[in-house]
Amino acid sequence: MKHCMLNTRFYKVLILACFINLIPVIVPAQQNTAYDIMVPPEKGVRCRAEVLNGDTVPVVDLYPVDIETQFVFRNPKHYEQWTRVKYNVKKVYPYAILAAAKLKEYDKALAAISDERLKKTFLKTCERDLRNEFEDELKNLSVSQGKVLMKLIDRESGKTTYEIVKQLRGSFQAAMWNALATLFGNNMKCEYDPATEDIFIERAVKLVERGDF
Numbered sequence: 730m731k732h733c734m735l736n737t738r739f740y741k742v743l744i745l746a747c748f749i750n751l752i753p754v755i756v757p758a759q760q761n762t763a764y765d766i767m768v769p770p771e772k773g774v775r776c777r778a779e780v781l782n783g784d785t786v787p788v789v790d791l792y793p794v795d796i797e798t799q800f801v802f803r804n805p806k807h808y809e810q811w812t813r814v815k816y817n818v819k820k821v822y823p824y825a826i827l828a829a830a831k832l833k834e835y836d837k838a839l840a841a842i843s844d845e846r847l848k849k850t851f852l853k854t855c856e857r858d859l860r861n862e863f864e865d866e867l868k869n870l871s872v873s874q875g876k877v878l879m880k881l882i883d884r885e886s887g888k889t890t891y892e893i894v895k896q897l898r899g900s901f902q903a904a905m906w907n908a909l910a911t912l913f914g915n916n917m918k919c920e921y922d923p924a925t926e927d928i929f930i931e932r933a934v935k936l937v938e939r940g941d942f
Contacts, residue, residue, distance in 0.1 A: 795935060811929055814877065818933035819942060821870065821878040824863060829885035831859065832893065856897045872913050880930055883921040891917035 769775070777788040802808040835855045842848050870878065879890045886893075894917065895903035907917040923931035936942035 797932070797935075800932070813873070814929040815933040815936070815942060817871075817874045817877045818881070818930055819937055821874050822881055822934060822937055824867065825878060825881035825885050828859070828863065828882055831855075831862070832886045832888065852897050859897075872915070876915050877930060879915065879917065879919065880921045880927055881934070883919075884923070884930075884934075889918055889920060 777790075778785050779788055780786070800811070802811065835851075839848060839851065842851060867875075867878075882893070883889050888896075891903050891907055894906055903917070910917050921927055921930075933942070
């Protein structure tokens with residue numbers, strides 16, 4: 730009986746010793762399994778993951794997909810309207826992108842200026858900069874192209890042209906220019922509405938962005 734108990738204790742000690750001796754071998758092996766995230770895996774796809782209720786769930790980001798149906802025109806005049814809007818968007822969209830980028834830069838710089846006098850001086854500089862950048866080319870735009878440009882500036886910057894002029898020149902100047910715009914059938918306070926009123930403009934922008942037009 731004593732012999733049996735001794736053997737049992739011996740095996741327990743032997744197993745424990747083997748386990749202890751294996752630990753230094755196992756740990757480095759686990760530490761060496763680190764991978765370079767820039768190197769694609771040999772199999773499968775690497776993605777982010779989240780732990781939900783104890784389970785590791787893969788998280789995959791899907792790119793937005795535009796689903797469009799073939800547009801049905803009511804009559805030749807409707808098709809002609811679409812063709813004209815598409816042409817105008819392609820012509821003025823680059824100006825809207827550049828103007829919106831500059832306006833965002835100006836807003837960021839203004840946020841860092843606390844002195845009102847310096848703000849007014851800076852706004853005058855901004856106005857002069859915009860004039861030098863766009864005035865000569867925008868003079869050649871038609872009335873309909875100017876209207877599309879106003880909508881696109883609102884689309885890209887989140888500001889109507891009335892709000893922009895008000896910021897640069899004050900309320901009186903903004904009201905005066907808006908009154909002048911109404912004589913030509915425009916409204917500087919109009920906002921971009923891609924779902925209804927400006928659906929043609931939005932469709933044309935998507936074509937330009939995809940390089941299909």
